Amino acid sequence: MSLKLYNSLSRKIEDFVPINPELVTMYTCGPTVYYYQTIGNFRTVILSDIVHRVILFNDYKVRHVSNFTDVGHLNGDHDDILDPNTGEDKIELQARKESKSAKEITDYYIDDYKQSLNQLNIKSRTFTRATEYIKEQIDMIQVLEKKGFTYRTSDGIYFDASKFSAYGDLSGYKANQILEGARVDINSEKRNPNDFALWKFSKPEDNRLQEYESPWGVGFPGWHIECSAMAIKELGVSIDIHIGGEDLRMIHHQNEIAQSECATGEKFANFWVHGAFLQVDGGRMGKSLGNAYTMQDLVANGVDPLAYRYLCLTAHYRSPLNFTWESVNAAQNALHNLYSQVEELKEVKNSEIDSTYHSRFKEALNEDLNLPRALAVVWDMLKSGIPDETKVVTLAEFDKVLGLNLLDHVGFVIPKKVEDLAKTRDAYRKAGIWDKADIIRKEIDSLGYLVEDTKSGYKLKRKI
Ligand code: AMP
Numbered sequence: 197m198s199l200k201l202y203n204s205l206s207r208k209i210e211d212f213v214p215i216n217p218e219l220v221t222m223y224t225c226g227p228t229v230y231y232y233q234t235i236g237n238f239r240t241v242i243l244s245d246i247v248h249r250v251i252l253f254n255d256y257k258v259r260h261v262s263n264f265t266d267v268g269h270l271n272g273d274h275d276d277i278l279d280p281n282t283g284e285d286k287i288e289l290q291a292r293k294e295s296k297s298a299k300e301i302t303d304y305y306i307d308d309y310k311q312s313l314n315q316l317n318i319k320s321r322t323f324t325r326a327t328e329y330i331k332e333q334i335d336m337i338q339v340l341e342k343k344g345f346t347y348r349t350s351d352g353i354y355f356d357a358s359k360f361s362a363y364g365d366l367s368g369y370k371a372n373q374i375l376e377g378a379r380v381d382i383n384s385e386k387r388n389p390n391d392f393a394l395w396k397f398s399k400p401e402d403n404r405l406q407e408y409e410s411p412w413g414v415g416f417p418g419w420h421i422e423c424s425a426m427a428i429k430e431l432g433v434s435i436d437i438h439i440g441g442e443d444l445r446m447i448h449h450q451n452e453i454a455q456s457e458c459a460t461g462e463k464f465a466n467f468w469v470h471g472a473f474l475q476v477d478g479g480r481m482g483k484s485l486g487n488a489y490t491m492q493d494l495v496a497n498g499v500d501p502l503a504y505r506y507l508c509l510t511a512h513y514r515s516p517l518n519f520t521w522e523s524v525n526a527a528q529n530a531l532h533n534l535y536s537q538v539e540e541l542k543e544v545k546n547s548e549i550d551s552t553y554h555s556r557f558k559e560a561l562n563e564d565l566n567l568p569r570a571l572a573v574v575w576d577m578l579k580s581g582i583p584d585e586t587k588v589v590t591l592a593e594f595d596k597v598l599g600l601n602l603l604d605h606v607g608f609v610i611p612k613k614v615e616d617l618a619k620t621r622d623a624y625r626k627a628g629i630w631d632k633a634d635i636i637r638k639e640i641d642s643l644g645y646l647v648e649d650t651k652s653g654y655k656l657k658r659k660i
């Protein structure tokens with residue numbers, strides 16, 4: 197069964213057919229690197245990683261690019277609905293707050309983000325920084341200008357959305373329609389509500405830390421243009437899959453399509469994949485609400501980052517996922533149970549994979565990334581009566597997509613010292629010498645093992 201994906205552009209599940217079967221191209225809208233990323237951001241990162249791995253699982257090669265917004269994202273879009281071309285630059289604000297340069301800020305938060313990606317087992321991808329593609333952004337704006345898609349206002353060069361007839365195909369909002377729920381636009385020089393800045397002029401009073409020469413004067417690129425310029429430079433004018441959180445569909449991605457297709461005359465992306473938001477305690481996550489948790493918060497509360505990854509896999513990517521400390525702890529317990537089951541498997545080389553479980557797993561993935569069902573297949577296989585060695589090689593295939601480090605736990609051998617302690621403890625118990633048995637249980641515990649008493653004796657487990 198071949199891969200099917202829901203395409204937000206057609207609003208249908210479609211067969212995935214790559215433009216070039218030799219190399220699938222993917223672009224994921226990455227973070228604005230002015231602060232620590234939230235676990236919500238990482239839900240979308242995990243989605244893009246799953247898409248990447250599922251493409252590989254279907255025997256394609258992939259080139260995956262993801263950006264860092266390190267300039268030009270203004271904070272006028274607090275409600276994720278208004279124009280991100282207004283307000284203050286998020287990076288400049290943070291740099292002033294921390295008395296650092298913009299580069300020091302973005303380097304620091306990029307580094308922090310990459311550490312989290314490692315902890316979450318995100319496969320390597322090519323990163324691009326908006327500040328390293330200023331020329332490409334200017335070139336693209338010039339092409340748009342020559343083709344008559346732009347106009348000038350007192351604060352910048354704008355894209356005229358009414359000149360792109362397909363404007364609204366992705367968002368559902370035509371160029372001159374005001375987005376539902378949006379506040380009245382504060383920029384009265386815009387011709388249509390959905391026009392957006394391609395280039396913003398620096399105002400002397402802003403004393404900007406990051407500004408660049410351009411044919412229109414000193415300034416900086418608007419937020420949307422960076423993704424189009426970087427995607428086209430790195431992946432070509434038409435890409436297979438473009439990914440982001442659902443908040444980006446209405447404005448950012450619609451604008452990426454408009455400017456890219458007007459500049460190149462080609463379809464920008466065949467598939468648009470949008471992940472539903474992570475909610476916290478059933479509602480919005482926000483810094484002001486004190487629930488915008490970071491990966492550090494999870495780790496400080498004893499949560500293994502891979503337990504968070506597991507939690508994300510338990511919900512379909514197009515359904516909201518509610519984060520609570522209970523839900524992430526339950527995911528951690530489930531993951532540890534999985535590890536315990538895997539530890540009981542004995543590793544024997546040279547076995548064939550189980551084709552029935554493998555095709556059930558692949559079918560679940562290929563039906564629009566049904567990871568909850570794929571996880572159920574993993575549990576079913578572990579419970580089944582197929583030989584251990586078959587389980588191990590099949591699991592190795594599954595973990596290529598799950599990314600849960602399952603193989604690290606195969607055939608774990610309890611150290612002899614721990615086995616001996618457990619035997620001694622058992623002898624004390626049988627003799628009714630409970631205090632000594634308890635001292636040994638504590639010693640076993642301090643070595644990282646748990647001893648569980650069973651009807652037939654005892655069982656040793658590694659504490660994970
Ligand atoms: P930003 O740094 O706000 O530009 O966001 C970076 C990426 O994270 C984008 O793809 C957003 O759609 C995504 N994102 C932000 N918040 C959440 C959330 N609560 N749940 C899922 N994805 C999110």
Ligand code: ZN
Pocket residue numbers: 224225226423448452
């Ligand atoms: Zn983008």
